[in-house]
Amino acid sequence: MSGELDLSRDNTNSDEQIIKILEEKIKALQIEAESLRKELNYYKSELEKLLSPPLIEAVVLDVLNNNRVIVRSTSGPNLVVNLSNGIDISNIKPGSSVALNQRGSTIVEILPNREDPLVKSMEIVEKPSVKYSDIGGLEKQIQELREVVELPLKNPAIFKELGVQPPKGVLLFGPPGTGKTMLAKAVATESNSTFIHVVASEFAQKFVGEGARIVREVFELAKKKAPSIVFIDEIDAIGAKRVDLGTSGEREIQRTLMQLLSELDGFQPLDNVKIIAATNRVDILDPALLRPGRFDRLIEIPLPDLKARKDILQIYIKKMKVRLDNFDIDKIARYTEGFSGADIRNICTEAGYIAIREGRREIYVDDFIKAINRVNENRKKEEYKSREEKYA
Numbered sequence: 001m002s003g004e005l006d007l008s009r010d011n012t013n014s015d016e017q018i019i020k021i022l023e024e025k026i027k028a029l030q031i032e033a034e035s036l037r038k039e040l041n042y043y044k045s046e047l048e049k050l051l052s053p054p055l056i057e058a059v060v061l062d063v064l065n066n067n068r069v070i071v072r073s074t075s076g077p078n079l080v081v082n083l084s085n086g087i088d089i090s091n092i093k094p095g096s097s098v099a100l101n102q103r104g105s106t107i108v109e110i111l112p113n114r115e116d117p118l119v120k121s122m123e124i125v126e127k128p129s130v131k132y133s134d135i136g137g138l139e140k141q142i143q144e145l146r147e148v149v150e151l152p153l154k155n156p157a158i159f160k161e162l163g164v165q166p167p168k169g170v171l172l173f174g175p176p177g178t179g180k181t182m183l184a185k186a187v188a189t190e191s192n193s194t195f196i197h198v199v200a201s202e203f204a205q206k207f208v209g210e211g212a213r214i215v216r217e218v219f220e221l222a223k224k225k226a227p228s229i230v231f232i233d234e235i236d237a238i239g240a241k242r243v244d245l246g247t248s249g250e251r252e253i254q255r256t257l258m259q260l261l262s263e264l265d266g267f268q269p270l271d272n273v274k275i276i277a278a279t280n281r282v283d284i285l286d287p288a289l290l291r292p293g294r295f296d297r298l299i300e301i302p303l304p305d306l307k308a309r310k311d312i313l314q315i316y317i318k319k320m321k322v323r324l325d326n327f328d329i330d331k332i333a334r335y336t337e338g339f340s341g342a343d344i345r346n347i348c349t350e351a352g353y354i355a356i357r358e359g360r361r362e363i364y365v366d367d368f369i370k371a372i373n374r375v376n377e378n379r380k381k382e383e384y385k386s387r388e389e390k391y392a
């Protein structure tokens with residue numbers, strides 16, 4: 001240590017020096033003792049962890065009044081458990097992950113929440129806000145959905161009385177960006193239902209049985225939140241015809257599809273849960289999905305025709321500050337032949353950006369034409385690129 005004692009010098013000055021040096025030495029030893037105490041505690045707690053029995057992971061289902069909690073343990077049954085000292089009940093909510101002691105009788109730790117694959121693959125909108133009037137064109141399709149989904153949800157008694165069974169599942173098919181999701185959301189809004197949006201490609205999970213579990217839990221949730229509409233996007237990801245079930249991934253997808261079919265079969269047509277699925281590839285679907293009692297009503301959602309394109313343009317233009325003299329909406333609708341509703345919305349946004357970039361406070365018809373040309377150019381580039389890739 002610095003300042004080794006030198007007791008040879010005997011005067012007041014050196015006494016003071018000795019005291020100072022000793023004090024410093026005491027301080028240094030105290031610091032060392034403190035750090036050794038910490039080290040000791042660390043090793044003690046490590047030892048305790050190594051010697052302690054494993055804990056049981058559980059999920060909180062409900063919090064009771066008397067400092068007790070209902071949990072579902074990962075090892076099996078639902079349990080009513082106590083809290084160990086030091087755990088604050090106000091930090092425990094339904095859905096929290098907790099650790100139980102080995103006997104499974106007491107919560108000893110609140111665990112950080114893991115990302116649940118169920119939550120990741122699902123979006124719940126309790127009160128969707130899309131209305132039929134937000135959708136351009138598709139009048140016939142809206143009418144049909146109202147009859148087969150909205151009316152049975154709102155007024156099942158009429159169907160019972162007349163002995164009419166509405167379809168359980170509806171399949172919307174057509175090119176991307178044509179408004180399938182919007183339609184399903186609008187039906188949920190207008191029938192005051194919860195909208196549960198799942199993307200089937202997200203069901204394909206890493207762990208065996210996980211996809212099937214997610215399907216089961218989605219339907220359990222739909223029943224809890226009823227009246228509800230389960231919207232399964234990209235159903236072809238699990239519902240395509242399969243000949244070769246060689247790989248474990250393929251078998252996992254097949255198991256997920258089987259679970260979906262069994263959930264569909266378990267419903268009654270007049271239950272207050274309706275299933276709407278969507279695909280861009282109806283041609284590759286497994287016929288098992290389209291059998292009576294499953295997705296037995298197919299509704300085509302095509303690219304918008306001239307009138308529908310005009311309707312869609314009008315919906316978006318109404319919300320924008322557009323100079324209307326000389327504005328020929330028919331002309332713009334004609335120029336957008338082959339465009340989807342999503343493309344048309346993009347054109348409106350792009351036209352707005354062109355005006356902003358030029359420092360204007362109004363959007364001109366020319367901005368729309370420029371935006372259309374840009375989208376067309378991008379499309380050509382993409383087509384060219386995909387052709388290049390195909391023949392490379």
Ligand SMILES: Nc1ncnc2c1ncn2[C@@H]1O[C@H](COP(=O)(O)OP(=O)(O)OP(=O)(O)O)[C@@H](O)[C@H]1O
Nearest residue numbers: 134135136176177178179180181182312341342345
């Ligand atoms: N008929 C339409 N009327 C008004 N807006 C539309 C219409 N179709 C599409 N859109 C616009 O395009 C966006 C994308 O549409 P949506 O997601 O409903 O298409 P989709 O058919 O479900 O597409 P995908 O097959 O890619 O999932 C919508 O949020 C909306 O802004």
